[in-house]
Amino acid sequence: MADIAAHLGVSRQLVSIVLRDAPGASDETRVRVRRAAQTLGYRPHLGARNLRGAGNRVLGVAFAPGRAAETDVVESLYPAAAAQGYDLVLSALTRTRTTRQAVDQLLGYRCAAVIVLGSQLSAAHMRALARHARVPLVAVARDDRGPGYDTIRSAGDQGMAALVGHLVGLGHERLTYVHCPAMPMAGLRLDGVLRGASAAGCETDLLEVRSRDHTEEAGAMAGRRLIRRRGLPTAVLAGNDEQAVGLLHVLARAGVRVPQDVSVTGYGDSRLASLSAVDLTTVREDPDQTAVAAVGAVVRRLDAPSARPGLRVVRPRLVVRGSTAPPP
Amino acid sequence: MADIAAHLGVSRQLVSIVLRDAPGASDETRVRVRRAAQTLGYRPHLGARNLRGAGNRVLGVAFAPGRAAETDVVESLYPAAAAQGYDLVLSALTRTRTTRQAVDQLLGYRCAAVIVLGSQLSAAHMRALARHARVPLVAVARDDRGPGYDTIRSAGDQGMAALVGHLVGLGHERLTYVHCPAMPMAGLRLDGVLRGASAAGCETDLLEVRSRDHTEEAGAMAGRRLIRRRGLPTAVLAGNDEQAVGLLHVLARAGVRVPQDVSVTGYGDSRLASLSAVDLTTVREDPDQTAVAAVGAVVRRLDAPSARPGLRVVRPRLVVRGSTAPPP
DNA sequence: TTGTAGGCGTTATCAG
DNA sequence: CTGATAACGCCTACAA
Numbered sequence: 001m002a003d004i005a006a007h008l009g010v011s012r013q014l015v016s017i018v019l020r021d022a023p024g025a026s027d028e029t030r031v032r033v034r035r036a037a038q039t040l041g042y043r044p045h046l047g048a049r050n051l052r053g054a055g056n057r058v059l060g061v062a063f064a065p066g067r068a069a070e071t072d073v074v075e076s077l078y079p080a081a082a083a084q085g086y087d088l089v090l091s092a093l094t095r096t097r098t099t100r101q102a103v104d105q106l107l108g109y110r111c112a113a114v115i116v117l118g119s120q121l122s123a124a125h126m127r128a129l130a131r132h133a134r135v136p137l138v139a140v141a142r143d144d145r146g147p148g149y150d151t152i153r154s155a156g157d158q159g160m161a162a163l164v165g166h167l168v169g170l171g172h173e174r175l176t177y178v179h180c181p182a183m184p185m186a187g188l189r190l191d192g193v194l195r196g197a198s199a200a201g202c203e204t205d206l207l208e209v210r211s212r213d214h215t216e217e218a219g220a221m222a223g224r225r226l227i228r229r230r231g232l233p234t235a236v237l238a239g240n241d242e243q244a245v246g247l248l249h250v251l252a253r254a255g256v257r258v259p260q261d262v263s264v265t266g267y268g269d270s271r272l273a274s275l276s277a278v279d280l281t282t283v284r285e286d287p288d289q290t291a292v293a294a295v296g297a298v299v300r301r302l303d304a305p306s307a308r309p310g311l312r313v314v315r316p317r318l319v320v321r322g323s324t325a326p327p328p
Numbered sequence: 329m330a331d332i333a334a335h336l337g338v339s340r341q342l343v344s345i346v347l348r349d350a351p352g353a354s355d356e357t358r359v360r361v362r363r364a365a366q367t368l369g370y371r372p373h374l375g376a377r378n379l380r381g382a383g384n385r386v387l388g389v390a391f392a393p394g395r396a397a398e399t400d401v402v403e404s405l406y407p408a409a410a411a412q413g414y415d416l417v418l419s420a421l422t423r424t425r426t427t428r429q430a431v432d433q434l435l436g437y438r439c440a441a442v443i444v445l446g447s448q449l450s451a452a453h454m455r456a457l458a459r460h461a462r463v464p465l466v467a468v469a470r471d472d473r474g475p476g477y478d479t480i481r482s483a484g485d486q487g488m489a490a491l492v493g494h495l496v497g498l499g500h501e502r503l504t505y506v507h508c509p510a511m512p513m514a515g516l517r518l519d520g521v522l523r524g525a526s527a528a529g530c531e532t533d534l535l536e537v538r539s540r541d542h543t544e545e546a547g548a549m550a551g552r553r554l555i556r557r558r559g560l561p562t563a564v565l566a567g568n569d570e571q572a573v574g575l576l577h578v579l580a581r582a583g584v585r586v587p588q589d590v591s592v593t594g595y596g597d598s599r600l601a602s603l604s605a606v607d608l609t610t611v612r613e614d615p616d617q618t619a620v621a622a623v624g625a626v627v628r629r630l631d632a633p634s635a636r637p638g639l640r641v642v643r644p645r646l647v648v649r650g651s652t653a654p655p656p
Numbered sequence: 657t658t659g660t661a662g663g664c665g666t667t668a669t670c671a672g
Numbered sequence: 673c674t675g676a677t678a679a680c681g682c683c684t685a686c687a688a
Binding site: 001002012013016020022044045047048049050051052 | 664665666667668
């Protein structure tokens with residue numbers, strides 16, 4: 001910044017005024033300063049900016065790259081944060097990196113708040129983390145809630161109930177649900193299936209998969225167990241899209257036709273679901289809505305730090321594709 | 329830091345000395361200072377640290393969360409960077425966020441260097457970006473090379489040649505390669521197939537998929553075209569694992585058995601390849617090796633800024649699984 | 657072991 | 673519009 005000032009023969013303050021669009025400079029100098037900044041390759045030093053204490057306008061995001069639902073939310077978080085004047089800094093959750101470590105790094109950058117996506121931390125650890133971070137903490141895709149942090153999640157029960165309604169409407173009378181307890185928010189989705197089924201007056205079988213994995217592999221395990229059984233059900237609901245894809249794969253290799261012989265549904269409407277070879281009936285968890293809600297929670301908490309942390313439930317939407325049909 | 333000093337009644341310098349393990353403090357005070365830092369919830373201000381100019385020990389990483397190969401490398405980058413005393417700060421490449429924007433943000437944090445994973449920028453734009461960033465730039469998974477930036481990639485040609493060798497060894501005499509020009513490093517892999525085939529004295533058919541997508545969707549398109557043809561080939565090589573999975577899905581739904589009727593191979597050994605329902609013969613691009621090579625390139629360039637940027641090729645490894653067998 | 661002093665890049669306030 | 677001055681948190685150097 002001093003370089004620009006020297007180069008133009010003006011004061012540093014003037015340059016600062018122009019670059020942060022503050023009042024107090026003529027249009028002509030604004031242009032000159034901006035041009036000089038361009039040619040000199042000027043770039044604001046974000047660390048120095050945050051040093052000033054007040055209003056650092058940076059949100060930290062901890063997430064697991066590779067998890068489809070989370071990366072979608074991250075993608076949506078950029079515009080959502082920008083709309084409120086915030087920038088994002090990311091920190092990865094990996095096998096070698098705990099939620100705590102990731103959040104600690106973000107706090108090192110003095111983020112105004114931290115958004116944690118899909119952490120598998122226990123409720124107690126999450127609360128401890130929120131106390132430890134002295135900035136607002138927002139948890140996305142958890143089925144618990146504070147105290148100490150805001151929670152954003154989609155209504156997994158409503159979504160599942162909508163899928164059940166869709167299948168019953170097609171004429172199915174008995175549904176099988178692939179329940180994978182290791183999956184975040186598994187309980188909520190199971191609830192939705194059971195309540196939806198009892199409301200529609202239809203039978204439900206539970207196929208419980210006991211594995212730490214809750215993606216394609218779990219779906220494949222469920223598929224193999226279904227095939228070993230005497231008769232196939234007419235409709236199977238998987239806990240999420242990845243499980244549904246694993247299930248579809250196993251069914252296809254076994255010569256079972258979808259949807260002619262069996263209808264299959266997923267949850268999430270991730271990238272996988274809309275692939276032409278998958279074409280999965282599912283429930284859309286809108287990442288844009290989730291992202292906007294998360295940023296909204298941050299802003300609200302920063303405005304009123306003493307307010308009780310809340311729970312925001314985002315409404316899911318049924319997406320009917322080619323993997324469901326009337327029973328054979 | 330001043331808080332700790334006040335709380336203990338010592339000087340800030342002493343606290344600084346203890347916290348960065350510098351000589352000049354007694355063991356007893358070290359313990360006291362550390363305990364106080366704990367209880368006061370002290371956390372170093374990374375921005376302020378970087379402000380000091382020299383040796384900021386932070387590497388910027390620009391990548392697309394969601395791309396399997398890239399997230400694997402990111403996961404491996406954390407330990408690789410830590411081994412050299414570096415921390416990582418991440419910036420996402422998304423539909424709404426260009427490589428340029430992501431790198432600009434990283435430069436704002438005054439990273440010592442920037443690592444860009446799998447950017448689809450043209451060679452000219454990449455060079456411009458390297459000039460614009462005044463710190464070392466390392467590109468991972470590109471088939472071009474500088475000047476202006478170091479490149480790390482796996483030997484796609486050798487990997488493909490190894491797959492060809494494996495298939496020929498099984499007795500296949502005619503191979504079909506799914507060529508998707510939009511895929512990064514597509515040319516290199518095509519080369520490997522052609523050279524491997526001519527060395528082994530076997531025929532090759534090219535199935536070119538013209539689509540911007542180079543993942544499951546492209547593989548599914550290729551699969552549908554194969555099935556519409558008169559006779560199926562005995563072996564199909566896909567450009568990467570995702571394409572292979574899309575291909576497998578379409579083949580399975582069409583009643584084609586893998587590997588009894590057709591052998592299928594992928595490239596990358598991503599998470600998908602080892603799923604039990606996929607069980608794909610492929611080539612492993614080791615993310616650990618790639619990550620170590622990338623950090624190594626950074627360190628070398630920081631030591632000798634004037635050295636000519638180089639190309640580092642990581643050797644891939646054949647992984648034989650259940651999707652390949654002798655021809656029917 | 658402690659104190660003093662300065663600098664890193666930015667924002668902010670004050671009086672000219 | 674400029675000039676002067678301060679503050680943010682951390683590091684380094686030098687002297688007591």
